[in-house]
Amino acid sequence: DIQLTQSPNSLYPSVGDRVTITCRASQDISRYLNWYQQKPGKAPHLLISGSTNLQSGVPARFSGSGSGTDFTLTITSLQPDDFATYYCQQSDSSPEYSFGQGTKLEI
């Protein structure tokens, strides 16, 4: 099984901050890494697919990078609506998938 480890587990940024969340895979997953945002009581929402591909409608302050085992989600100039939990998810081992443990951005 491919394990994904996110860091940090939680973060306490301020509005306007630049935020970086990392996701490390237990083995090479090429660029098959997706990022989701989840708000309390809501389903996850796909932000980025294939490590770098911003989904339609997602603000340009979100970006993804990385390949192999190390990946990053960056939010430039954090907005109040961005306080949420973020998950990475790998699809390299399709049809077996796995998620990171999540990173919570807290006020």
Add this chain to the structure above:
Amino acid sequence: QVQLVQSGAEVKKPGSSMKVSCRASGDSFKAYAIIWVRQAPGQGLEWMGGIVPVLGTRNVAQRFQGRVTITTDESMNTAYMELTSLRSADTAVYYCATTSGFNPEASFDNWGQGTLVSVSS
């Protein structure tokens, strides 16, 4: 774009079974694969399994094999996930989501609203 609507919350007894439905509207059900993910209270996301309706291909995470059955009713544009031998640790919100198929390029781009299943004696 497809919309997914899941069945309502349930309370179950330990040892019993649950079956959650996920109805697709707005697009052909056959155009997608459906995956199931659960989230225990205060915990992260856990992939459970999925199905490609047009191919009849199924895959279930190893830890759920023998307890999870994933099916579809194409006439109803609905997918189902049945979990048997319930225990308190199965208390969670269960989500369905669409993906383009069982391939590395796939991502989970449309999600149902979630179904809370509580297991308690």
